[in-house]
Amino acid sequence: MMHTTHDDNRITKERRDLFLRRQSIIEMRARQRAQAILDPGSFRELLGPFDRMESPWLPLEGIVPESDDGVIVARGQLGGWPAVIMAIEGAFQGGGMGEVSASKIAGALGLARRDCESGNPILPVLLLETGGVRLQEANLGEAVVAEIHAEIIALRRQIPVIGVLTGMVGCFGGMSITAGLCSYLVVLPQARLELNGPEVIEQEAGIDEFDASDKHLIWSLMGGEQRYETGFADALIEDDASVLRQTLQTLAARGRPARHRSENVEEYRRRLATIDPAAPPDGPGLRHIWPKGETQ
């Protein structure tokens, strides 16, 4: 293809206009994200702020609670499909899962499963921006996150469960397992997905093992693009709500995967066995030995 200088300028302007027109998902709060994904006018929140399902535990520890405990559950339509969005608010307590917030997600997944089983399919979408279980509610949070996992495994037999890593917090701890259990996972390049966060690894294993101040290192191993290229995510999209809406509809139309990623235990064991812990590969090295498309 040949381009004149004039054409190149035009393309640049088009790209710039596209960039300026986009609705950034990262810059939205969780409630706005749910509203932006659902068809206009169809957003209906369940257990909203005025239902005051806040954490009973945070005030006891001197921490200001939030009226929705940092999780927005919304029913509506997505491209005409009945859908339920479960969106974690990353700005409140780092998206940490407490007893109430995790129960809202587990409850919504359970209701979606019952609807699906009675012949009324509902597309479940999880918008994940979370540091994992809220430390102040550790045991209760862990217990309910386990319920979320059980519900996802039951629900994904009926309908694809789609996860999206929506914000700059990333997705860590027990909630990274939630992302791993989803039928499909959508990531932005800015996303991070890992069981242990960089700071945790450095604290526990030392700076020689992992330098948590090295952003290049972090994104080269756990960043959205790396996770996509190594087959841990199904779609890598730009930060635009309309692109996300389209991607969710495309994935939903694909139906349930023949085999879920988390069922490929033997394949992942085989992959791990090829790595020498004394000389671990770097990000590009991992892409070479674990290319996407081999597990699904």
Next chain:
Amino acid sequence: METLNFEYEAKGSLTRRAHVGVVGSGDLEVLIEPSGKPTAEVRVRTSVDGYTQVWKDVLDRFFARFGRAAKVEINDFGATPGTVTLRLEQAAEEVQ
């Protein structure tokens, strides 16, 4: 965390309710709804202790103009007085 309560005289009433903001760093959420009482009742829960007088000044000024009966809850995570005022204005606009 500190919990502060304020009450203001009011004339008109509300027909709508609104929720704005988020309990994130430097921000706050405001819940405003119609009240069964003829006053504006405000409960503030703030992560920063010792600023009762600043809260009183900000709320006195806002409710002197707002003048309507309401039940207001504020959950604050270290917002500045300017941010508090903007969130209150935003909530007031949504219940217009």
